[in-house]
Amino acid sequence: MSLTKLTCRLWLQRVSRIKKGFCSKVPKTPIWEELDNTKIPNVPQIDQEMINHLERVSLVEFNNQAGIERLSKAIESANKLHMVNTDGIEPMESVLEDRMLYLREDKVTDGKCKQEVLSNAVKTIEDYFVAPPGNIPLKTKERDYGSNSNGS
Amino acid sequence: MAASMQKISSHICQLCKRRYLTFKHKRSSSNLKSKPWKSVVGLEIHAQINTESKLFSGAENKFGGPTNTQVSLFDAAFPGTLPVLNKGCVEAGVLTALALRCTVNKVSKFDRKHYFYADLPAGYQITQQRQPLAVKGHVDYCISDKNSFETKTANITQIQLEQDSGKSLHDEKDRISLIDLNRCGTGLMEIVTEPDFSDGTDASAFVKELQKILQTIKTCDCKMEEGSLRVDANISVHKLGEPLGIRTEVKNLNSIKSVSKAISFEVKRQIELLENGGIVENETRSFDTEIDETVPMRDKEVKTDYRFMPEPNLPPLHLFDSESVKTVSSKMSVINIDDIQQKLPPLPEDTRKRLEQQYSLKRRDVAVLVDNSGLVDYFEDVMRLSPTTSAKLVSNFIINQLLGVLNDRKLTIYKCPVKTEDFGKLIDLLHTEEISYSTSCKVLDEMFEHPNIAPKDIVDQKDWRQISDTQILTNICEKVLEEHPKLISKYRKGKLKYLHTLVNKAVIDSNNKANPRILKQIMEDLLDNK
Numbered sequence: 001m002s003l004t005k006l007t008c009r010l011w012l013q014r015v016s017r018i019k020k021g022f023c024s025k026v027p028k029t030p031i032w033e034e035l036d037n038t039k040i041p042n043v044p045q046i047d048q049e050m051i052n053h054l055e056r057v058s059l060v061e062f063n064n065q066a067g068i069e070r071l072s073k074a075i076e077s078a079n080k081l082h083m084v085n086t087d088g089i090e091p092m093e094s095v096l097e098d099r100m101l102y103l104r105e106d107k108v109t110d111g112k113c114k115q116e117v118l119s120n121a122v123k124t125i126e127d128y129f130v131a132p133p134g135n136i137p138l139k140t141k142e143r144d145y146g147s148n149s150n151g152s
Numbered sequence: 153m154a155a156s157m158q159k160i161s162s163h164i165c166q167l168c169k170r171r172y173l174t175f176k177h178k179r180s181s182s183n184l185k186s187k188p189w190k191s192v193v194g195l196e197i198h199a200q201i202n203t204e205s206k207l208f209s210g211a212e213n214k215f216g217g218p219t220n221t222q223v224s225l226f227d228a229a230f231p232g233t234l235p236v237l238n239k240g241c242v243e244a245g246v247l248t249a250l251a252l253r254c255t256v257n258k259v260s261k262f263d264r265k266h267y268f269y270a271d272l273p274a275g276y277q278i279t280q281q282r283q284p285l286a287v288k289g290h291v292d293y294c295i296s297d298k299n300s301f302e303t304k305t306a307n308i309t310q311i312q313l314e315q316d317s318g319k320s321l322h323d324e325k326d327r328i329s330l331i332d333l334n335r336c337g338t339g340l341m342e343i344v345t346e347p348d349f350s351d352g353t354d355a356s357a358f359v360k361e362l363q364k365i366l367q368t369i370k371t372c373d374c375k376m377e378e379g380s381l382r383v384d385a386n387i388s389v390h391k392l393g394e395p396l397g398i399r400t401e402v403k404n405l406n407s408i409k410s411v412s413k414a415i416s417f418e419v420k421r422q423i424e425l426l427e428n429g430g431i432v433e434n435e436t437r438s439f440d441t442e443i444d445e446t447v448p449m450r451d452k453e454v455k456t457d458y459r460f461m462p463e464p465n466l467p468p469l470h471l472f473d474s475e476s477v478k479t480v481s482s483k484m485s486v487i488n489i490d491d492i493q494q495k496l497p498p499l500p501e502d503t504r505k506r507l508e509q510q511y512s513l514k515r516r517d518v519a520v521l522v523d524n525s526g527l528v529d530y531f532e533d534v535m536r537l538s539p540t541t542s543a544k545l546v547s548n549f550i551i552n553q554l555l556g557v558l559n560d561r562k563l564t565i566y567k568c569p570v571k572t573e574d575f576g577k578l579i580d581l582l583h584t585e586e587i588s589y590s591t592s593c594k595v596l597d598e599m600f601e602h603p604n605i606a607p608k609d610i611v612d613q614k615d616w617r618q619i620s621d622t623q624i625l626t627n628i629c630e631k632v633l634e635e636h637p638k639l640i641s642k643y644r645k646g647k648l649k650y651l652h653t654l655v656n657k658a659v660i661d662s663n664n665k666a667n668p669r670i671l672k673q674i675m676e677d678l679l680d681n682k
Contacts, residue, residue, distance in 0.1 A: 106240025111211030128330035131270030
């Protein structure tokens with residue numbers, strides 16, 4: 001117990017020292033700025049076609065009034081970002097962008113776990129996953145390989 | 153003034169009842185017809201990287217393993233798994249970029265490209281869209297047919313690293329797809345070219361050259377039949393001097409022949425469509441090798457929205473040169489571009505140029521030597537062992553005779569029983585006219601049967617030595633002339649072809665052993681002096 005208290009006190013000391021040493025860029029209290037709403041882009045009209053498209057690409061269902069309202073609010077909220085001045089600033093995609101990307105040696109260390117890989121499959125045939133028919137070439141004339149055997 | 157006046161009308165497609173707008177240029181159609189069509193082709197080539205393991209996982213990367221055994225949990229997109237980049241794939245990508253004379257980006261980034269398909273469990277493919285591994289390269293390649301031989305340059309837009317997808321087997325009867333994820337996550341280099349190709353022959357010649365380059369640097373085995381090199385072609389046609397037409401994409405061409413045939417067919421199809429007043433649709437097609445035609449894919453989506461976004465699990469990939477590498481403390485994940493440049497072996501075009509200069513060979517012959525793997529080594533070995541031999545004769549004999557004999561016997565040059573030393577001796581015999589050209593072919597055949605007997609011994613045993621002694625040849629000629637006075641008079645009347653007949657008769661009289669060049673000379677002299 002006493003050890004915990006001690007480390008806790010040491011940590012508090014360190015925090016206060018850091019506070020003295022550095023000047024944080026984050027303001028201590030929130031600052032509110034009024035945005036000029038006329039400059040923010042309007043929320044576009046969301047029609048059925050757009051909803052269908054979004055549902056398809058996001059695999060999220062929101063095809064009801066509440067869903068459309070939520071989407072409109074999200075767009076409205078995101079649109080405020082247009083007011084931030086980002087001239088001449090390179091976009092940051094990751095806080096790790098200055099770090100080295102770790103590279104693995106080219107060796108086989110994984111795989112050979114068919115059982116686990118297939119464990120979530122609803123249906124399998126001879127170790128294959130079974131899926132609905134995919135995007136396959138449209139044949140101009142249906143080449144019916146069965147037609148000959150029908151005749152015979 | 154030059155701005156073309158457009159008349160907009162519409163027609164309704166009989167099949168799909170869709171309304172199409174047609175833009176009619178006011179410039180008279182006869183003017184349009186007189187201008188030739190021009191086809192423009194750009195390629196996207198997917199080359200599987202020849203590594204032990206996959207791009208982001210340690211699962212084995214080998215063709216034809218048992219179904220779903222070369223799959224790690226990451227490849228199957230289990231939640232919580234993360235990508236770890238394979239150093240070997242990056243090195244192979246950089247080597248390829250240098251071989252294609254690209255500028256390698258010191259920093260490249262990974263992106264997610266989203267689409268839903270059963271052979272892509274994660275719902276997205278990790279690729280390099282915004283900042284690829286390398287940009288702006290060029291490749292010299294040769295196009296040859298019977299009459300012409302041309303060297304062209306194709307420009308490479310970019311090379312990016314990306315994941316391959318799994319494989320689907322379509323069962324049309326039961327309306328299901330069977331999915332094998334063994335290929336899922338294999339490292340790919342996508343090589344994108346500028347629209348620099350004019351037709352199928354042109355594009356396929358480039359693919360052939362690329363294949364040779366990748367095989368030389370061993371970054372891809374390029375077995376198109378196994379799918380380790382796949383070509384997508386973007387094709388459009390337009391009238392000369394007008395903007396490019398609407399393009400179609402023909403996907404997954406998996407042989408050189410298919411590349412050539414699919415593009416030729418698609419160009420023809422588009423021209424016919426446009427000449428009949430139709431409109432080319434921007435669509436994805438596939439090539440049916442059974443009927444040699446391109447066919448549309450079943451799904452005709454609106455423009456696919458791939459929703460590209462930065463891959464959050466992979467920070468940017470940094471590469472170094474000999475200068476910047478000094479600033480790095482840990483050498484573990486470091487790849488030095490300059491080191492890889494050192495490892496770059498001579499490329500096919502380098503070899504062609506060297507052979508041309510070193511042996512003064514014709515470019516066409518050099519191209520044949522380089523085209524067939526192992527032939528250059530064989531040729532150079534012959535030249536090294538008998539440096540006095542005529543290089544031209546050696547290369548001609550390899551191309552015109554040796555290759556044929558090897559083909560007949562279904563052998564590769566690596567299994568050729570004729571030692572390069574003996575081959576050189578055979579060419580020496582031919583060069584010094586000790587044997588005739590036709591005899592040398594027979595000797596070559598014998599050498600395949602009895603690889604341990606020296607060509608000289610074969611010639612002696614079979615008594616195939618050519619007669620070049622002028623006295624003996626003069627005797628033969630005189631005898632022939634005595635026997636055929638009619639032919640002499642015909643020749644004297646100006647029918648020069650009878651010289652040939654006489655020479656032939658003399659050759660037969662000598663049991664095919666007379667040196668035809670000297671014989672002809674003697675015969676001519678005798679005829680003209682008599």
